[in-house]
Amino acid sequence: MKRPLAIALFCAAALVATSCSPPSVEPVERKIMLIGIDGMEWDIMGPLLEEGRLPTFAKVMSEGTWGELRSLDILESPVIWTSIATGKLPEKHGIMGFAKKQPASGQLVPVTSNVRRVEAIWDILGNEGWSVGIVGWLATWPAEPVNGYLVTDYFNYGWAPGRGGKGERLTFPPALAADIEDLRILSDEVPDERASAFINGAVPEDEVLRKRFDSLKTCIATDETSRSVALRMADQMPVDFYAVYLKGVDGVCHLYWVDMIPESGPPISREEEAMFGDVITRYYEEMDGVLAGFMEMADENTTVILTSDHGHSGPKPTGDYYRWGIAMHDPTGVIAFWGKDIAEGQELVDASVLDITPTILALCGFPVAEDMDGTVLTEAIDRDFLRAHPVRTIETYELEREPTDVADREPIESPIDDEVRERLRALGYIE
Numbered sequence: 001m002k003r004p005l006a007i008a009l010f011c012a013a014a015l016v017a018t019s020c021s022p023p024s025v026e027p028v029e030r031k032i033m034l035i036g037i038d039g040m041e042w043d044i045m046g047p048l049l050e051e052g053r054l055p056t057f058a059k060v061m062s063e064g065t066w067g068e069l070r071s072l073d074i075l076e077s078p079v080i081w082t083s084i085a086t087g088k089l090p091e092k093h094g095i096m097g098f099a100k101k102q103p104a105s106g107q108l109v110p111v112t113s114n115v116r117r118v119e120a121i122w123d124i125l126g127n128e129g130w131s132v133g134i135v136g137w138l139a140t141w142p143a144e145p146v147n148g149y150l151v152t153d154y155f156n157y158g159w160a161p162g163r164g165g166k167g168e169r170l171t172f173p174p175a176l177a178a179d180i181e182d183l184r185i186l187s188d189e190v191p192d193e194r195a196s197a198f199i200n201g202a203v204p205e206d207e208v209l210r211k212r213f214d215s216l217k218t219c220i221a222t223d224e225t226s227r228s229v230a231l232r233m234a235d236q237m238p239v240d241f242y243a244v245y246l247k248g249v250d251g252v253c254h255l256y257w258v259d260m261i262p263e264s265g266p267p268i269s270r271e272e273e274a275m276f277g278d279v280i281t282r283y284y285e286e287m288d289g290v291l292a293g294f295m296e297m298a299d300e301n302t303t304v305i306l307t308s309d310h311g312h313s314g315p316k317p318t319g320d321y322y323r324w325g326i327a328m329h330d331p332t333g334v335i336a337f338w339g340k341d342i343a344e345g346q347e348l349v350d351a352s353v354l355d356i357t358p359t360i361l362a363l364c365g366f367p368v369a370e371d372m373d374g375t376v377l378t379e380a381i382d383r384d385f386l387r388a389h390p391v392r393t394i395e396t397y398e399l400e401r402e403p404t405d406v407a408d409r410e411p412i413e414s415p416i417d418d419e420v421r422e423r424l425r426a427l428g429y430i431e
């Protein structure tokens with residue numbers, strides 16, 4: 001990677017803007033742990049917190065700063081997760097949906113990393129010499145080089161390393177994929193007993209119920225893979241900035257919302273309601289345990305940031321039918337900060353998904369770029385830290401890209417596209 005243009009721009013700006021404070025020379029000693037849980041929301045968490053069923057989330061809230069998180073106008077997860085990782089609106093970062101229609105074939109191709117036009121927080125920190133590790137983040141395949149490691153979202157699918165031909169780039173470095181392949185669990189490898197912990201009653205024999213039961217395994221498999229990869233990597237290759245994305249909460253909300261709140265959708269059988277009515281709340285408890293596992297790795301230098309991308313609601317009634325998929329997304333998600341230099345017991349007001357990258361930069365002692373669309377959530381940060389490291393700005397962190405880099409912004413087709421499309425269809429995201 002080239003030296004960022006931003007440094008040169010900053011120096012140039014500093015020469016003219018004499019009122020601007022000089023860059024801080026005091027480096028910040030910190031590790032950032034960014035944990036993303038797709039579709040997590042307060043309406044479901046509230047009663048569970050009251051019942052004491054989410055002890056780790058409760059600890060984060062009482063010892064840290066938390067609040068509602070405002071999402072974007074486009075409530076499609078790859079779009080929002082890219083805004084979280086860049087601090088920029090979709091028009092700037094270029095990822096506009098789950099998939100893009102290929103002009104030639106008319107086929108929907110799932111969105112891929114080359115469509116992103118701007119630097120992600122792991123690129124910016126990596127260019128500043130920070131080591132980074134990213135696991136499972138949406139729209140990161142094919143893996144781009146980073147100052148550390150990156151395990152793409154496609155690693156969780158049935159694409160065996162080495163069998164996709166040259167340039168499959170499931171991970172960076174590419175050889176990492178084979179080293180962690182033993183941790184990948186596919187949905188048909190999830191034992192019935194593991195999935196049955198989320199339902200009431202025995203594993204169903206009825207065909208309809210059985211099919212619905214098996215859908216749960218997709219959520220378990222993908223989260224279990226990301227969790228175990230993230231934990232092993234944290235142990236084997238510690239980094240300064242660590243980000244992991246978990247998809248399952250979103251999946252179970254789409255699949256079992258009407259079982260939890262039967263009046264929210266078309267009629268379901270009493271059997272389904274009884275069997276699947278608690279899947280979502282039990283999955284939240286599962287996530288509390290996953291979070292506890294990550295937080296065990298936090299030392300006195302670690303700041304943990306927990307975020308979702310949007311919330312959920314039931315299918316939307318429209319005349320005599322219901323709209324599923326993206327129509328079930330609600331624009332309010334969850335944000336929480338915990339650990340080093342985080343204000344204690346604060347509630348955030350009006351936080352946006354766009355504020356996460358600027359806030360990470362401020363916590364790491366780096367300026368925020370003026371071309372980012374979010375701002376630093378200063379209420380979340382300890383006042384002493386802010387006094388010693390006031391929020392500074394620079395024009396941009398964008399690199400001077402070669403013209404050929406930006407010419408091709410169509411999603412890249414992969415051998416697992418049918419599987420990705422099938423999952424998007426199962427959740428109602430595409431037709």
Ligand SMILES: [Zn+2]
Nearest residue numbers: 039250254329
């Ligand atoms: Zn969703």
